[in-house]
Amino acid sequence: xxxxxxxxxxxxxxxxxxxxxxxxxxxxxxxxxxxxxxxxxxxxxxxxxxxxxxxxxxxxxxxxxxxxxxxxxxxxxxxxxxxxxxxxxxxxxxxxxxxxxxxxxxxxxxxxxxxxxxxxxxxxxxxxxxxxxxxxxxxxxxxxxxxxxxxxxxxxxxxxxxxxxxxxxxxxxxxxxxxxxxxxxxxxxxxxxxxxxxxxxxxxxxxxxxxxxxxxxxxxxxxxxxxxxxxxxxxxxxxxxxxxxxxxxxxxxxxxxxxxxxxxxxxxxxxxxxxxxxxxxxxxxxxxxxxxxxxxxxxxxxxxxxxxxxxxxxxxxxxxxxxxxxxxxxxxxxxxxxxxxxxxxxxxxxxxxxxxxxxxxxxxxxxxxxxxxxxxxxxxxxxxxxxxxxxxxxxxxxxxxxxxxxxxxxxxxxxxxxxxxxxxxxxxxxxxxxxxxxxxxxxxxxxxxxxxxxxxxxxxxxxxxxxxxxxxxxxxxxxxxxxxxxxxxxxxxxxxxxxxxxxxxxxxxxxxxxxxxxxxxxxxxxxxxxxxxxxxxxxxxxxxxxxxxxxxxxxxxxxxxxxxxxxxxxxxxxxxxxxxxxxxxxxxxxxxxxxxxxxxxxxxxxxxxxxxxxxxxxxxxxxxxxxxxxxxxxxxxxxxxxxxxxxxxxxxxxxxxxxxxxxxxxxxxxxxxxxxxxxxxxxxxxxxxxxxxxxxxxxxxxxxxxxxxxxxxxxxxxxxxx
Numbered sequence: 001x002x003x004x005x006x007x008x009x010x011x012x013x014x015x016x017x018x019x020x021x022x023x024x025x026x027x028x029x030x031x032x033x034x035x036x037x038x039x040x041x042x043x044x045x046x047x048x049x050x051x052x053x054x055x056x057x058x059x060x061x062x063x064x065x066x067x068x069x070x071x072x073x074x075x076x077x078x079x080x081x082x083x084x085x086x087x088x089x090x091x092x093x094x095x096x097x098x099x100x101x102x103x104x105x106x107x108x109x110x111x112x113x114x115x116x117x118x119x120x121x122x123x124x125x126x127x128x129x130x131x132x133x134x135x136x137x138x139x140x141x142x143x144x145x146x147x148x149x150x151x152x153x154x155x156x157x158x159x160x161x162x163x164x165x166x167x168x169x170x171x172x173x174x175x176x177x178x179x180x181x182x183x184x185x186x187x188x189x190x191x192x193x194x195x196x197x198x199x200x201x202x203x204x205x206x207x208x209x210x211x212x213x214x215x216x217x218x219x220x221x222x223x224x225x226x227x228x229x230x231x232x233x234x235x236x237x238x239x240x241x242x243x244x245x246x247x248x249x250x251x252x253x254x255x256x257x258x259x260x261x262x263x264x265x266x267x268x269x270x271x272x273x274x275x276x277x278x279x280x281x282x283x284x285x286x287x288x289x290x291x292x293x294x295x296x297x298x299x300x301x302x303x304x305x306x307x308x309x310x311x312x313x314x315x316x317x318x319x320x321x322x323x324x325x326x327x328x329x330x331x332x333x334x335x336x337x338x339x340x341x342x343x344x345x346x347x348x349x350x351x352x353x354x355x356x357x358x359x360x361x362x363x364x365x366x367x368x369x370x371x372x373x374x375x376x377x378x379x380x381x382x383x384x385x386x387x388x389x390x391x392x393x394x395x396x397x398x399x400x401x402x403x404x405x406x407x408x409x410x411x412x413x414x415x416x417x418x419x420x421x422x423x424x425x426x427x428x429x430x431x432x433x434x435x436x437x438x439x440x441x442x443x444x445x446x447x448x449x450x451x452x453x454x455x456x457x458x459x460x461x462x463x464x465x466x467x468x469x470x471x472x473x474x475x476x477x478x479x480x481x482x483x484x485x486x487x488x489x490x491x492x493x494x495x496x497x498x499x500x501x502x503x504x505x506x507x508x509x510x511x512x513x514x515x516x517x518x519x520x521x522x523x524x525x526x527x528x529x530x531x532x533x534x535x536x537x538x539x540x541x542x543x544x545x546x547x548x549x550x551x552x553x554x555x556x557x558x559x560x561x562x563x564x565x566x567x568x569x570x571x572x573x574x575x576x577x578x579x580x581x582x583x584x585x586x587x588x589x590x591x592x593x594x595x596x597x598x599x600x601x602x603x604x605x606x607x608x609x610x611x612x613x614x615x616x617x618x619x620x621x622x623x624x625x626x627x628x629x630x631x632x633x634x635x636x637x638x639x640x641x642x643x644x645x646x647x648x649x650x651x652x653x654x655x656x657x658x659x660x661x662x663x664x665x666x667x668x669x670x671x672x673x674x675x676x677x678x679x680x681x682x683x684x685x686x687x688x689x690x691x692x693x694x695x696x697x698x699x700x701x702x703x704x705x706x707x708x709x710x711x712x713x714x715x716x717x718x719x720x721x722x
Contacts, residue, residue: 019319033307041300042265045280045293052208052216053282053291056201060157060174060287063098066091067176067192068155074103074178074192081119088121089128099123099171099197102133104140105190106150109180116140122195145173150188153177157287160198160226160235170235171195172226172287202227202234205291211299214277221288223255230272240483242271254281258290270294415529415542420477421489421567422546423462424520424553425453425496427470429681429703445512446470452499460492465540473550475541478528486523486570490596491603493519493561498607500559516558516702521596522549523567551585552593555661557683557700558648559610561596568594574601583661612700614644614651618718621645621668623652624675628663639669640697645715648701650682653690658697660687666699668711678708 070091079087088101100122110117116134123129133140140146145158155176162170173193180189201218205227208216218226223238233242239255242248246269254266263282270277276297283290298305358368427449434442446469453472457464461482462474476492477485496519504514524545530537548564556562562581563571578595585591598606625638640654658664662684667675681703690696704712 019315023315037301037303041278041295042280045265045278045295046282048208048210049216049280049282049291049293052205052293053284055204056218056291057285059097059201059204060196060284062095063194063196064155064174064176064286066095066098066101067174067194070101070103071176071178071192074189075180085119085121085130088119089130092121092123092128095194097196097200098194099169099200100193100195102193103190104133104146104193106188107141109189118190145175145193146191149175149177149191153188157289159220159222160224162235163195170198172198172220198226198234208293210293210295212296213273213299214293214295216291216293218284219255219258219290219292221259223259226289228271233271246274254279257281258283258292259288261288261290267297268294270296415527415531417525418478418481418528419485419523419525420475420528420541421485421521421523422526422541422549423457423472423474423476423489423493424522424549425472425493425517426553426556428516428518428558429701430470430515445507448506449503449515452503453496456495456499457492460488460495462489462492463539473546475526475528478541479539486521486567487574487599487601487603489521489523490561490563490567490571490575491599491605493521494596494599494603494605494607497559497561498605518553518556518558519561520549520553520556520563521561521567522552522564523570524548524564548585548588551588552583555581555583555593557685558702559607561607562593563596564593565591568592571599574603575599576606612646612649614646614649615716617642617645617715621715622673623650623669623680624667625652625654625658626665626667627658628665633665639673642715643696645712647712647716648704650699650701652697652699653694654697655693655695658684658687658695660684663702664699668708676707676711678705678711680704680708 070088073087084103088103092098092101100120102118102120104118104120107115116132118133118140119130120133121128121130144161148158149156155174158173158175160170160172162168163173173195176192177188178190178192179186181187205216205218206229210216215229217228219239220226223240224235225233225237225239226235228234239258240252243251243255248269251268254264254268257264258281261283263280265278265280268277268279269275271294278295278297278300279292280295281290281292355372358365358372430446434445437445449470450467450472454464457472457474460476461480462476463478464472464474466473476482476489482488497517500515500517507514522545524543526541526543526545528541529539531540531542532538545566552562552564568575568577575594575596576598578597581593581595583591583593597609621642623640623642625640626633627635627638636656638654638656638658640652642650643653644651664682664684666680666682668678668680670676680701682699682701684697685700686698688696
């Protein structure tokens with residue numbers, strides 16, 4: 001028996017086949033019963049969801065009839081203020097499912113002298129109350145329930161919202177525009193609305209009974225929870241934020257199908273307990289909302305589980321008897337297999353050096369040999385994979401590395417059109433600061449800066465496109481989409497500026513110059529993807545908006561974050577703006593740029609206030625000014641007088657030509673009008689007319705050498721100049 005094959009030995013244990021047959025029969029019974037119950041539950045879930053949905057639809061359709069009818073009445077003839085108030089109060093009394101009704105007129109339509117006119121009847125403290133909407137703090141013309149229906153000229157339900165200044169509850173509003181003819185043209189005259197208290201819908205949905213712990217819920221057109229047994233989710237979370245928090249792409253896919261009006265019966269993890277469940281979802285007609293019904297899986301298949309447990313108990317008694325008979329015979333074959341099982345577990349935990357004895361039956365020896373060879377192969381594979389991943393990670397972001405290594409299309413050339421937000425950063429005066437440094441010192445100086453900036457960029461999920469010396473180009477929103485990429489990019493830029501304090505503290509400790517960085521952020525549509533050839537490929541972004549972002553960067557001074565108009569439109573409700581810049585760029589129309597000082601919301605970042613104090617000079621201080629275009633000095637030298645001075649800014653009086661936002665080089669002059677060693681680099685931020693033929697320019701310094709800094713400090717302290 002020592003040299004016999006494994007198959008020969010197994011003939012002695014034929015009785016073990018009984019256990020296999022029993023397990024197969026038990027598995028078949030379990031899965032067949034499960035499939036049968038699943039088919040029945042799918043039908044029951046559909047019927048339950050449709051019945052609940054019909055109740056809600058009936059309620060909401062009843063609400064819709066009131067604004068539609070009232071809008072038709074408003075188009076027939078004008079009503080006086082008193083008649084209109086009496087009418088909406090009577091409608092509210094006769095329709096208890098409605099929380100509030102309003103007729104909100106367009107500016108000066110009800111009364112040529114009244115900008116606002118919007119009587120609103122609502123239920124408060126057990127009785128009908130009337131108020132008139134419209135004020136400097138409640139400009140209803142710009143709220144979604146008024147603005148969107150009037151622009152689209154169609155009735156619709158609003159997203160759920162807290163109506164501060166109106167009903168002061170969480171509600172959803174059905175808005176119906178009404179029209180009048182003016183000079184033969186049909187114009188929107190106003191909007192008739194009916195509000196539904198979402199707490200009432202919550203009670204209706206909560207009445208749905210599903211087993212012991214199942215429940216129903218509603219989400220809005222954007223996936224926000226309208227009702228849910230867990231109050232922490234209502235109006236605070238969406239199905240997408242839950243999916244993101246749990247890193248659940250399947251739930252995100254289901255959420256997209258729900259808001260698109262789809263329906264289905266899908267496995268999910270419960271939003272609160274995380275337990276395995278099944279969810280049936282179906283849309284709710286004109287509202288765009290979706291009803292979901294959660295069925296706990298444990299309760300769903302409880303009967304099947306109990307039956308399987310009883311059958312298993314009976315089978316175990318029979319197998320125990322057979323086990324006594326074959327135990328002694330099985331030891332000779334199971335011992336090496338147990339050793340192999342323990343070694344396999346160690347292999348699964350990452351110990352690829354584990355080996356098993358190559359002894360026993362022929363098949364067992366062959367299995368042991370294959371297992372030992374597998375450990376060696378896995379060790380080599382993991383070393384190569386880690387080397388490739390680490391090497392790639394030093395040149396591209398981990399998201400791109402993952403796409404290259406794990407996607408079949410990762411290396412394919414080509415791209416896709418995608419809206420992204422681009423970030424350009426550049427150190428001001430870096431070339432001048434490092435002109436006298438050793439190359440090794442420049443690299444150390446630069447790497448300290450880049451290491452911190454890359455850390456911040458990766459923290460905010462940026463893709464680093466290019467590192468151009470001391471400049472960085474990154475973008476947000478690709479390859480993985482980010483819904484908040486404009487706000488994320490602005491927050492990242494502010495965090496990068498904050499990180500400069502840490503970098504400069506280290507530079508000061510090492511006796512190195514201080515650095516200042518300008519950052520530009522621009523949102524636009526570009527082409528992103530693998531660009532290049534089969535021999536050299538780069539994941540990058542190209543397009544006019546990339547060039548536009550680069551142009552914006554030239555307007556950012558040290559310590560500033562400047563954003564373009566498209567980014568501003570996307571984040572204006574979250575940011576605090578400092579100065580505005582009317583920029584004229586070659587190849588692009590005139591644009592307004594915005595300096596960002598802070599961002600609120602989930603990021604909550606604020607830059608320290610930097611106010612440059614200008615003081616008039618007590619003595620004469622003159623400079624030669626050289627104009628720089630494309631890093632080349634152009635035009636004649638301009639000799640100017642510094643009339644006001646700060647540590648990093650100056651106001652000069654001169655004769656000649658200077659343009660706002662051009663780069664300049666300045667040389668301080670001594671008493672004999674000879675240039676003092678030391679080149680100051682700066683940017684002209686404003687030019688204005690002075691007395692007579694003289695002009696005045698405001699120049700912000702981007703690079704000041706130590707010898708020039710000493711002269712500036714002496715001038716500010718009123719000491720005589722050399």
